[in-house]
Amino acid sequence: MAKFVSIGERLSATAPSVNKAFMERDPEPILKRAGDQLKAGAVYLDVNIGPAENDGEDLMKWCVKLLQENFDNVPLALDTANKKAIEAGISVYNRSKGKPIVNSANASDRIENIDLAAANDAIVIALCQAEGICSDNDERMMHCQNMLERGMGLGMDPSDLWFDPLFLVVKGQQDKQMEILEAIKMFSDMGLNSTGGLSNNSNGMPKHIRPIMDSALVAMCMMQGLTSAIVNPNDTRLMETIKSCDVFKGNTLYADSYLEL
Amino acid sequence: MPFNQKPQKFNAKINTVKIGTGDKAIEIGGESSFPFYSFDAPVPVTQKVGIEITDGGLEAMPECIRAYYDGASSMGDIARKAASFEGVDFLALLLDGGDPNGANKSTEELIAIVKEVAEAVDLPLVVEGCKNVEKDAELLPKVAEALQGRNVLVMSEKEENYKAIGAAAGLAYDQIVGAESAVDINLAKQLNVITTQLGVNGAKVVMNVGTAAVGYGYEYVVSTMDRIKGAALGQNDNMLQMPIITPVASETWGVKEASASEADMPEWGPVEERGIDMEVSTAAADLAAGSDAVILRHPKSVETISRLIQALA
Numbered sequence: 001m002a003k004f005v006s007i008g009e010r011l012s013a014t015a016p017s018v019n020k021a022f023m024e025r026d027p028e029p030i031l032k033r034a035g036d037q038l039k040a041g042a043v044y045l046d047v048n049i050g051p052a053e054n055d056g057e058d059l060m061k062w063c064v065k066l067l068q069e070n071f072d073n074v075p076l077a078l079d080t081a082n083k084k085a086i087e088a089g090i091s092v093y094n095r096s097k098g099k100p101i102v103n104s105a106n107a108s109d110r111i112e113n114i115d116l117a118a119a120n121d122a123i124v125i126a127l128c129q130a131e132g133i134c135s136d137n138d139e140r141m142m143h144c145q146n147m148l149e150r151g152m153g154l155g156m157d158p159s160d161l162w163f164d165p166l167f168l169v170v171k172g173q174q175d176k177q178m179e180i181l182e183a184i185k186m187f188s189d190m191g192l193n194s195t196g197g198l199s200n201n202s203n204g205m206p207k208h209i210r211p212i213m214d215s216a217l218v219a220m221c222m223m224q225g226l227t228s229a230i231v232n233p234n235d236t237r238l239m240e241t242i243k244s245c246d247v248f249k250g251n252t253l254y255a256d257s258y259l260e261l
Numbered sequence: 262m263p264f265n266q267k268p269q270k271f272n273a274k275i276n277t278v279k280i281g282t283g284d285k286a287i288e289i290g291g292e293s294s295f296p297f298y299s300f301d302a303p304v305p306v307t308q309k310v311g312i313e314i315t316d317g318g319l320e321a322m323p324e325c326i327r328a329y330y331d332g333a334s335s336m337g338d339i340a341r342k343a344a345s346f347e348g349v350d351f352l353a354l355l356l357d358g359g360d361p362n363g364a365n366k367s368t369e370e371l372i373a374i375v376k377e378v379a380e381a382v383d384l385p386l387v388v389e390g391c392k393n394v395e396k397d398a399e400l401l402p403k404v405a406e407a408l409q410g411r412n413v414l415v416m417s418e419k420e421e422n423y424k425a426i427g428a429a430a431g432l433a434y435d436q437i438v439g440a441e442s443a444v445d446i447n448l449a450k451q452l453n454v455i456t457t458q459l460g461v462n463g464a465k466v467v468m469n470v471g472t473a474a475v476g477y478g479y480e481y482v483v484s485t486m487d488r489i490k491g492a493a494l495g496q497n498d499n500m501l502q503m504p505i506i507t508p509v510a511s512e513t514w515g516v517k518e519a520s521a522s523e524a525d526m527p528e529w530g531p532v533e534e535r536g537i538d539m540e541v542s543t544a545a546a547d548l549a550a551g552s553d554a555v556i557l558r559h560p561k562s563v564e565t566i567s568r569l570i571q572a573l574a
Contacts, residue, residue, distance in 0.1 A: 003496065253492045253501065255450035257458075261500065 003251045004242050005228035007077055007101070007195065008034075008042030011063075013050030022049055022059055027066055034067055038074065041243070042233040046103060047089070048079035056085030064089045077101035077125070077230075083116060090120045099123050103230075104164065106130065107143035114147060114161070118154035125195055126151070127164040128183070133176075140165060140183050148192070162228060163187045164196040169203045170213065177201070177217075181224050188225020195228035215241040222249065268301045269294065273497035275490075275504050275553070276464045277306065280351060280437060281385025282412050287350050289467070289553040290504030295490060296551055297573045307574045309350040309554040310544075310567045311387055312343045313510050316358040316366065316374045322558075323514060325533035329560045336374050337381035344382045346560040348567025351385040353556045354378050355511065359391035359400050368400050372407050379408055386413040387439075387556065389508065398422040402429030405436045414506070417441030417469050420448060423456055431461030439506065444471040444481045446488050453500045466503045467554075474513040475543045486551035504553035513539040514558060541565050 010033050013019040021029040034045055047063045049056060060078060067074055075098030078089040086102055093100045104125035105113035117124035128134065128143040144163050151161045165183040168176045187194045198221065202213040215237050218229060222245040233239055243259055246252045255261075270293075277291035287309050294301040296308075315321050318339060319330055329346070333339045344352055356371050358364040379386060388404045390397035397417075402425060405415050416439030418426035423440070431438040440456055442448040449470045457463045470486060473479050486505060493501040513519055519536040521529065529535060540562040544555040548570070557563050 252496060253450055253488070253498060254447050255454055255500065256447070257451060257454040260458075261454065 001249060001251045002227070003043075003246050004222060004226075005043045005195070006041060006233055006239070006242060007044040007046050007228060007230040008037035008040075008233045009046050009048075009197070009199070009230045010037055010232060010234065011045055012048040012079075013052075014048070019050070022063070025059075025062055030063070030066065031070055034071060034074070037233045038071055040233040040236075041239050044075045044077050044098065044101060046077040046079050046230055048103075049082075049085065050080065052080050052082045052085050056080060056082035057088035060085040060089035061092050064092050068094050073097045075099070075101075077103045079103040081110075083113065086113070086116060087120070090122060099160070101125060101162070105147065107146055111147070111150065114151050114156075115154060117160065118151060118156045123160045123162060124151070124156075125164050126161045127166055129166050133166065133168065133173075137179055137183050137186065141186055144187065144192075158191070159193055162193045162195040165194070167196050167198050167200040167217075170201050171204045181220055184221055184224040184226050188227075193227045194225070195230060196226075198229040198231055211235045211237040214238050218242055219245050222246075266300070269298070270302065271494040271497075273494045273502065275493060276466075276502050278437060278465065278467055278504055280387070280412060280414050282410070283383065285384050286412070287385050289506070292553075293494065295494075296549055299574065304574065308548050308552065308570050310348055310563050310570070311351040311353045311554060311556040312346060312349045312560070312563050313353040313355055313389075313508070313556045313558050314339050314343050314378075315355040316371055317364070321358075323520070323536065325536060326559055336377045340378040340381040344384045346563055348564045349384070350567075351387060351554075352378070352382055353387040353389060353508070355389040355508075356400065356404075357389075357391050357511075359396050360393050361396055362393070363391070368403055371400060372403050375404055375407055379411060379413075386411060387416060387506070388413055389416045389439075389556075394419055394421040398425040401426045402433075405430040405434040408436065409434050412436065414439055414467055416506070416508070418452070418456065420452060420455075423452060424459065427456045427459050427461050431456070431465060432459070436465075438466050439469055440466055440503070441469040442471060444473070444478075444485050446470070446485050449485070449489060450492075450498070450500050453503060457500070463499065463503065468503045468505050469507065470505055472507045472509060472512055472543065472547055472552075474516045474518075474539055475546055476518075477512075477516060479543075479546065483546065483550045486547070490551040505551055506554040506556070507544075507547045507552040508556040509540060509544045509547060510556055510558035513543050537561050537565075545569060 073094040073096050078086045100122045102117040102122050102124040106127040108130040126147040128140040134140045165180045202210040247254045274293035275290040279288050288306045291305040333342045358366040390401050414437040415430040430436040440452045472482050492498045519539045544566045
């Protein structure tokens with residue numbers, strides 16, 4: 001089995017300092033955040049430029065070049081609602097360290113992002129959701145099947161669709177948590193890859209609680225077969241948990257210094 | 262139904278490590294497939310065979326090997342003779358006389374032998390310590406210093422003395438570091454981690470993950486090597502992508518099958534044949550399990566294993 005793929009979430013326009021750096025094309029804060037995440041063990045970096053309706057194409061190109069030139073062609077997840085910006089990012093993307101990830105498609109208005117990924121030999125995060133939150137796993141798996149068939153129909157390898165069950169916040173949707181874990185098991189039983197914004201579970205909780213909840217959930221998810229997650233790699237407890245679970249799953253060979261690798 | 266060959270492809274490979282200098286220099290490692298699986302991926306370099314002599318010279322050799330060194334008197338003579346046998350890719354000098362619980366030769370005395378041997382041959386050199394961790398921590402840095410510029414493999418650092426040996430061989434004198442663990446896959450990886458954390462270039466490390474003579478708990482050797490290659494290639498674990506060298510002779514020539522005289526064991530047949538058989542069977546099994554180089558003593562074993570490698574290449 002391959003090692004768990006941590007996608008660093010900290011380059012996001014939702015963070016005011018990052019958004020400012022995006023707008024001003026100021027490399028310093030972006031490189032700092034990227035470097036911190038990679039040092040902490042992130043495999044991919046998510047580049048969330050927001051809706052980016054005006055200059056999305058230019059901004060995404062700038063980000064891709066900046067990050068790949070400074071960090072040995074680090075693989076990236078291109079995260080925006082602006083399709084043209086994703087295409088522009090891919091046009092300058094170096095895939096020597098991994099295919100680009102299109103973040104993301106869903107089963108309704110964003111389903112064409114699967115076509116975009118297929119046309120560009122990219123990975124796509126396929127969010128198993130159409131309108132509103134799925135009422136049950138029958139619905140989740142229906143979306144999963146539809147998106148899988150669409151991708152395969154366009155010649156994609158099934159392993160390039162990473163299915164996202166949509167992690168839900170515990171404060172408000174505690175009763176849905178086991179359902180999500182079961183969905184991950186279903187993806188895994190079908191041999192599919194999976195990912196998602198795992199830290200959404202702990203939204204609204206006190207700061208010191210979040211790493212604990214996130215770590216517990218990632219361990220349960222990995223047991224169910226989750227192959228990746230979009231996380232904060234600078235959460236030490238979380239990364240230690242992921243590395244430890246990789247050992248238990250046989251994804252990496254144990255050595256006393258495994259946490260330093 | 263027609264047979265459709267599906268090659269097992271890995272997006273990873275074992276490091277290629279060069280030992281020695283000039284025309285006679287060798288490379289070990291470089292493979293991106295399991296041992297001898299040349300049908301899965303091209304194998305850039307074949308496994309290499311070394312011949313081992315010890316600081317004990319002729320006296321320390323079993324009678325059947327001594328016969329091949331007829332006429333040699335000095336360590337230089339012995340080294341030249343060893344280098345001349347068919348199939349020899351490199352020369353290994355074992356300094357087991359340094360063991361404080363044995364002959365306890367001084368570091369100076371041993372370094373003089375190291376220099377004499379190095380001057381006698383231009384083959385790539387592997388120098389092995391005496392296995393006593395304190396003595397090796399003193400001896401092997403001196404070896405690394407004395408042979409500066411020859412790009413030799415210094416064997417071996419262990420968990421107990423990796424700082425002294427790894428820093429001297431890998432950093433100060435730019436030699437190749439042998440990292441030794443005893444059939445313990447987790448320790449094999451850990452030693453590579455801490456060695457590279459010292460600052461040693463991982464591409465200049467070769468592992469000795471341990472061996473046993475066949476029949477002596479050998480299954481653990483196979484599973485260890487097999488799992489190391491599996492993780493190195495299948496999981497692209499760069500802390501296990503160092504090539505493996507296996508000193509076979511020091512294990513096999515001590516067991517009773519190789520040493521009991523024909524007078525004591527008439528039903529076992531001639532002692533020389535048994536010694537070669539033990540050495541050849543162990544070396545062949547080590548190569549099939551993942552060793553990139555083996556160290557042998559009997560010239561006949563060296564020739565046999567070298568031909569096996571050529572035939573399967």
